[in-house]
Every structure is written in structure tokens, then in C-alpha cells.
Amino acid sequence: MKTVNILVEALPFIKEFHNKKVMIKYGGHAMIDDESMSSTVRDTVLLKYVGMEPVVVHGGGPEITRSMNKLGKEPKFIKGLRVTDEETMEIVKMVLVGKINTNIVSKMGVHGGKGIGISGKDSELIIASKKDPHKIKDNDTGEEQIVDLGLVGKIDSINVELVELLTENDYIPVISPIGIASNGNTLNLNADTVSGEIASEINAEKLIILTDVPGLLKDPNDPNSLIKQLKISEVENLIEKGVINGGMIPKIETCVKAIENGVESAHIIDGRIKHSLLLEVFTKKGIGTMITK
Ligand SMILES: Nc1ncnc2c1ncn2[C@@H]1O[C@H](COP(=O)(O)OP(=O)(O)O)[C@@H](O)[C@H]1O
Numbered sequence: 001m002k003t004v005n006i007l008v009e010a011l012p013f014i015k016e017f018h019n020k021k022v023m024i025k026y027g028g029h030a031m032i033d034d035e036s037m038s039s040t041v042r043d044t045v046l047l048k049y050v051g052m053e054p055v056v057v058h059g060g061g062p063e064i065t066r067s068m069n070k071l072g073k074e075p076k077f078i079k080g081l082r083v084t085d086e087e088t089m090e091i092v093k094m095v096l097v098g099k100i101n102t103n104i105v106s107k108m109g110v111h112g113g114k115g116i117g118i119s120g121k122d123s124e125l126i127i128a129s130k131k132d133p134h135k136i137k138d139n140d141t142g143e144e145q146i147v148d149l150g151l152v153g154k155i156d157s158i159n160v161e162l163v164e165l166l167t168e169n170d171y172i173p174v175i176s177p178i179g180i181a182s183n184g185n186t187l188n189l190n191a192d193t194v195s196g197e198i199a200s201e202i203n204a205e206k207l208i209i210l211t212d213v214p215g216l217l218k219d220p221n222d223p224n225s226l227i228k229q230l231k232i233s234e235v236e237n238l239i240e241k242g243v244i245n246g247g248m249i250p251k252i253e254t255c256v257k258a259i260e261n262g263v264e265s266a267h268i269i270d271g272r273i274k275h276s277l278l279l280e281v282f283t284k285k286g287i288g289t290m291i292t293k
């Protein structure tokens with residue numbers, strides 16, 4: 001009986017999202033092991049089979065950090081973005097494009113989905129330019145300093161046609177967050193930012209960010225302090241008060257921008273929970289933090 005109820009509860013959502021694009025950002029912190037990745041990929045394939053058009057942007061920050069450590073390099077982040085020198089860029093490419101992307105695509109095949117792995121460099125999917133050195137304020141001392149993140153890019157344009165060509169032909173694009181500069185160089189991009197920009201350009205209905213916390217927390221150290229719903233007008237105050245920190249900054253900024261650009265809702269959910277993606281899409285209650293206009 002319970003199973004039947006679940007199916008009945010899902011029906012309105014299956015109807016509502018039929019033929020709609022859903023952007024799934026699969027964060028590195030949500031990739032806890034091979035089995036959980038397989039489960040998330042299977043759920044993504046399921047979304048496709050019930051009529052949605054999923055597009056995946058994956059991260060892999062923790063795996064990049066592990067590879068850097070193995071090679072004796074010290075990772076450094078400023079406001080959630082990795083300082084990237086040439087050697088780090090090589091590691092980023094190897095881990096994201098060579099390892100994580102191919103792994104997700106293989107699993108899609110196993111579960112009957114037509115996954116196709118591309119990076120921002122394929123057919124100029126993501127044209128980017130180097131982020132200029134900029135001023136930041138130290139939260140503790142209040143002092144301003146100029147930082148140069150190295151080979152980190154800001155997005156200039158997205159080749160929407162390529163993504164649409166793939167989704168229209170029933171492929172599930174799996175996108176690595178690197179960009180191509182006008183001189184052909186590779187730039188490191190934050191995966192949250194990439195997912196939001198692409199979601200806006202393809203007019204996605206939803207942006208779902210899978211990470212390793214229950215959602216946006218009032219107190220980052222207390223998993224029970226989940227903020228279930230948030231309007232974009234409330235975000236600035238939370239950033240000023242220091243509630244939103246580190247890796248959560250690019251996530252929230254991404255959600256706000258995507259909604260301002262027409263994405264209906266953005267969700268930050270715990271990708272470590274089995275089937276969190278399905279719970280978000282197919283249940284009334286949803287899961288995690290929902291951000292809307
Ligand atoms: N208010 C907050 N609520 C939840 N998480 C927060 C908050 N502020 C900072 N964080 C941090 O953001 C992290 C998620 O971002 P990140 O590490 O970049 O994950 P991912 O690899 O999934 O992109 C959490 O693990 C948490 O440490």
C-alpha cells in the first residue's frame with residue numbers, strides 16, 4: 001500500500017516537470033563512495049525515464065584536494081574558490097575530466113541512461129576569462145587585501161545550443177566545470193557557479209545542488225538548524241551576519257542568480273542521503289532548503 005501511495009504522490013510532479021529541464025549539481029562532498037554515486041546516478045536516469053530532461057554538472061573539490069596532498073601541494077581556498085596555479089590546473093583537469101566525469105558517465109550507461117561527458121572546453125561550451133585580482137575583506141580583522149586566484153575563471157558565455165542538442169536527443173549531459181579562455185587555455189571554475197549559469201541559459205525549471213549538509217543551516221555546526229525555505233531577499237542579511245560561509249557562499253549566490261534569471265526554484269539538499277534527489281522532486285514536503293523569489 002505504501003508503495004502505491006508513493007507513486008500516487010509522485011504523479012502531479014511527474015506531470016508538472018514533464019519535458020522540463022532539471023539541473024543537478026553533484027558536489028564532491030556528496031560523492032561519499034562508489035555505491036552512493038551509483039545510486040545518485042540511477043536516480044538521475046530515473047528522472048529522465050519519467051519524462052524530465054536532467055543535466056548534470058559535477059564537482060570534485062575533495063578529490064582534487066586529495067590529489068594535491070599526494071603530490072605535496074598545499075590547497076588554498078579564498079571565499080570557497082581554489083587558488084589555482086598551472087600545476088594545480090593540471091590536477092584539476094585530471095581529476096574532474098579524467099576521473100570523475102568518466103566515472104559518472106560509465107555508471108549512467110550501467111543504469112540504462114545515455115550519459116555523455118563533456119567539459120566546458122567542448123565546442124566552447126563555457127567561454128571564460130581569468131578572474132581579475134580583487135579586494136576582499138578579512139572577516140576577523142576587517143582588513144582589506146588584494147587576492148589573485150590564478151587560473152580561476154569567470155564565465156563569459158555558454159553554448160546553449162550544444163546542451164539543447166543533447167537533451168533533445170535524449171542524452172544526459174554530464175559537464176565538468178572548466179572553461180576555455182580566448183587563447184585556448186583552461187580555467188578552473190566553481191561547479192556551483194557553472195550549474196547556475198547553465199541552468200539559467202537553458203531555462204531550467206529547477207536547480208538542485210547536492211552537497212554534504214542537510215541544506216542551509218542557521219548554525220553551520222548544528223545539523224538540526226535547517227532553514228527549509230528562503231526568499232532571495234533574505235540572503236544578503238545572512239551573508240552579512242556570517243551565517244553563510246566558505247563553500248556555502250558560491251552555492252547561495254548561484255541559487256539567487258539562477259532565480260533572478262528565471263529558474264523557478266533552487267534547492268540545496270543532502271546528497272549523502274540515499275534517494276534525496278527523488279525525495280526532493282517527487283514529494284510534497286521535499287527535502288533540504290528551497291530558495292525562491
Ligand atoms: N550556513 C551554512 N549551512 C550549511 N553549510 C555551511 C554553512 N556555512 C558554511 N557551510 C559549509 O559549506 C559546505 C558545503 O560546501 P562545499 O564544501 O563547497 O561542498 P560541495 O563539495 O558539495 O560543493 C558545508 O560542508 C559547510 O561546511
Ligand SMILES: CC(=O)N[C@@H](CCC(=O)OP(=O)(O)O)C(=O)O
Pocket residue numbers: 026027028029058059060061062064080081082092152177188189190191192247
Ligand atoms: C575555482 C574552484 O574552486 N573550482 C573547484 C572545481 C571543483 C568544484 O567546484 O567541486 P565541488 O563542487 O565539489 O566543490 C575546485 O577546484 O575545487
